Amino acid sequence: MRIKLAQQIFAFNTLWLCLTLTAFAILINLSWWQLSRAGEKTEQLQRLAQLQANGALQPAQLSLLAAEDIDGAPLQGEARWLAPYIWLLDNQIVSGKVGYDVIVAVQATGLATPLLVNLGWLAGTSSRDLLPQPEIAEQFQLQGLLRVNVDGLMLLGQNAEDNGQWPMRIQQIDYAELSRHSGLALFPALLYQQQNSKFEPHYQPVVLPPEKHRGYALQWFLLGVAVLGVALAASHQGRAKGE
Structure with missing residues (x-):
C-alpha cells in the first residue's frame, strides 16, 4: 500500500x-x-478538603447521615473495645516490611451500632502459622478518617481464617462476613485511626x-x-x- x-x-x-x-x-x-x-483524584481531594473544613463528625451523627456524606469525613469521639474481636488484615507492606493492619470492633459513645476501627500496621512474625498478638487498650479516643467502600482485593480463595480463635486473619474487609463471625451488627464503615502509639497508621485516601x-x-x-x-x-x- x-x-x-x-x-x-x-x-x-x-x-x-x-x-x-x-x-x-x-x-x-x-x-x-x-x-x-x-x-477523579482532583475531585476527591477537593471533597476531602471540604470535609476537613467542615470539622470532625461525632459518632452520634453517623446513623443520621447517608453513606456518601460520611465517606472521607473525619471522626472524633470516645470508644470502648469490644473484646475479643481483632482481625488482622493480611499482606500490608509498610517501609518494605510485611505485616498486618489491626482491625477491631468498638462501641463508640453515642453510636448504638459497633464500629470497625483500623488501628494501624503491625509487623508479622517469622512464621505465617504464628499470628501476632496485639495489645488493645480497653478504651481510647477515636481520631481518624471514615471510609465506606473498603473491600480491597482477594489474593486467596478464602477471606477469613476462622479457627475459633482471636485474632482472626482476613484478606479483605467484608462487613457482612465480619458481622457473621463476631455476631455483631457492624456499622458499614471503617475508621482509619490517624494516631496510635502501639501501631503505625499508614492509610492514605489518595495514593x-x-x-x-x-x-x-x-x-x-x-x-x-x-x-x-x-x-x-x-x-x-x-x-x-x-x-
Whole structure:
C-alpha cells in the first residue's frame, strides 16, 4: 500500500499498518484514561478538603447521615473495645516490611451500632502459622478518617481464617462476613485511626496525586506519537515524482 502525504510517498504493509494503528489507539486510550483518573483524584481531594473544613463528625451523627456524606469525613469521639474481636488484615507492606493492619470492633459513645476501627500496621512474625498478638487498650479516643467502600482485593480463595480463635486473619474487609463471625451488627464503615502509639497508621485516601496521573498521561501520549513517527520514518520512500 502506497500513500502520498505532504508530497511524500510512504509504503505500508497492511499488517504492519494495522498493528501500528492498534498500538497508537491503545496508547492514546491509556493517556486519556490517566487524564480521567487525574480529574477523579482532583475531585476527591477537593471533597476531602471540604470535609476537613467542615470539622470532625461525632459518632452520634453517623446513623443520621447517608453513606456518601460520611465517606472521607473525619471522626472524633470516645470508644470502648469490644473484646475479643481483632482481625488482622493480611499482606500490608509498610517501609518494605510485611505485616498486618489491626482491625477491631468498638462501641463508640453515642453510636448504638459497633464500629470497625483500623488501628494501624503491625509487623508479622517469622512464621505465617504464628499470628501476632496485639495489645488493645480497653478504651481510647477515636481520631481518624471514615471510609465506606473498603473491600480491597482477594489474593486467596478464602477471606477469613476462622479457627475459633482471636485474632482472626482476613484478606479483605467484608462487613457482612465480619458481622457473621463476631455476631455483631457492624456499622458499614471503617475508621482509619490517624494516631496510635502501639501501631503505625499508614492509610492514605489518595495514593497517587493528580500530577502523577497527568505525567503518566503525557508519557503514554508521547509513546503513541513515537509509534507513529517510527512507522512513518520506516515507510518513507522519498518525495513524489515531479515535485
